[in-house]
Amino acid sequence: MVKERFTAAELEKFTREIYEKVGLSGSDASHVARLMIAADLRGVDGHGIIRLPRYVRRIRAGGVNVRPNIRVVEDRLSTAVVDGDNGMGQLVMSRAAEAAIEKADRTGVAWVGARMSNHAGFGALYAEMPLARDMIGLYMAVASANHMPPWGGVEKVLGTNPLTVAIPAQEEPPVVLDMATTVVAYGKIKTHQLTGKPMPVGWMINRRGEPITDPNRSNEGFLLPIGGYKGSGLAIVIGMLAGLLNGALFGRECIDFNADDSSVTNTGHAIVALKVSHFCPVEQFKRQVDAAIREIRNSERMEGVDRIWLPGEKEYTCLLDRRANGIPMNPGLRRMLNDLAASLGTDLLPDK
């Protein structure tokens, strides 16, 4: 299967036009398009343009407010809560990150929560926003569907609630850990469903605790947390920090945005910005991060392992490649996106 490659600019224009058509303002449409294609550029395709049809479906079903009044409702010295007014998660989280960076610049650290938001795509994009200001970023979210029971349970009251940490380096790419609290995110299960390829033991279990390896039986079971009770506990505390603390939903109340296009999800997130210069000289820190990266990368490898990757390094390598050579797209996705554009009367993807 030959994959055609598109430039980020081509995909951003395509995406922006569709968002404008379904009611977003020009600047909001541009912003969301840029963040979605930023995920494709980093090889995190599951949070990229592939999401466009589903996001549009939800907008057209009235599930998302296309002209939100996103505002800071609790504005303190080092903290804030952003009310997203049910706007696109990308817009809400960008606003929350801005607020966190501005506050952390004055006081050293800021913690900003968000409520009444929606699925915000690739979390690392928000955790990375403080990097340009020589700050460290942390991001947490309540996932937009529950795929996991608590440890010992069989009822899916928890999501894959992810955690992201971004740390600046000097010459090396930043360290960017972006992890679900489950062994795999649900997107990987979907990929196996499409191909029919068996799943490894350890990804999912059924209600009796037995492994599920047939991806077409995934609805009989649930995702496993990392480290057993530890990943389950991490999903719980992230749900409380990113959800409950900000007045957003957590637990059984969470709306499954795969199954329900119209209910308000009241998704919660949190972002922390931490100013390096309040702890030590910035260049000293970044050089130490470089040294730590190199020590880890160059440490002795297990036989058969070609390279030890730092968190976020694969995505960074992909970013360099795709910026230079374009973003590959399979024909099925291209057809689906062009069908969407045709139905809305916007420009199709350029011929290649």
Add this chain to the structure above:
Amino acid sequence: MVKERFTAAELEKFTREIYEKVGLSGSDASHVARLMIAADLRGVDGHGIIRLPRYVRRIRAGGVNVRPNIRVVEDRLSTAVVDGDNGMGQLVMSRAAEAAIEKADRTGVAWVGARMSNHAGFGALYAEMPLARDMIGLYMAVASANHMPPWGGVEKVLGTNPLTVAIPAQEEPPVVLDMATTVVAYGKIKTHQLTGKPMPVGWMINRRGEPITDPNRSNEGFLLPIGGYKGSGLAIVIGMLAGLLNGALFGRECIDFNADDSSVTNTGHAIVALKVSHFCPVEQFKRQVDAAIREIRNSERMEGVDRIWLPGEKEYTCLLDRRANGIPMNPGLRRMLNDLAASLGTDLLPDK
């Protein structure tokens, strides 16, 4: 084997006298003793009085400063760095937690790092300190020995670098997640070494990636991170946040405090305090945490599972039992402790 039970007061007195004898001030000796026995009270025996002989050995070898000048060296509005002057970790972290709580009370959130510290015992004790002020606490540390390679590697350049989150509830016990980034902490391996009991697959692997189940061959391999590359990545970012950012050691430079009694460990930690009332009314939040706890606890269980435990709930249940009925101690530990007291000329444990 009959285990005798001692009251917390008895063990605190015993411990305090030993610390005073080896040079700590009366108030420092009391404080460290109280925090060590607090771990025993919670059933986290690996961080309790069992550590006393090793802590004392390190003090007598000159590896710890018994009269440290613990001071805040970077004092900003919402951040600080505490220099522990190579004092006991319990003293350094208590000071860091105090600073974080005081700052968060004014600005909503505070992030305080520590350097030139030492092993601080049970991390949840520090994350729990903000709870009494209706704050959430987070704690991270660079572990005091490297037991884990990065994912794909075989060289132990990483520790079990733990993460703790404590969240207040109203009627329920607080949610307190305290987790190493490895599947098990090294203490569990030591327990299996003592009993000779085989370890489950998934705890340790050897240099070829094969499971190690014989606890006496544990030195041929290393601990596995939770969720593979995820736990490895988490250990790396915690090492950078709790270590490098504060001028503390991380990576190959870390001193193995099991093997080396006299070198300065320059252990790093970080604590975050987050003021609930800056996000939402405290009682509303705590009642929502109660509701979430009950929803999770009462959700459907897997066959054969008696109870779904929330993070920290087992420790809380143990705390209530041991406060009322005393702390059980096996004869071997009692003998070891009495030998230590005899060698120092302090009072033995009371007869039972």
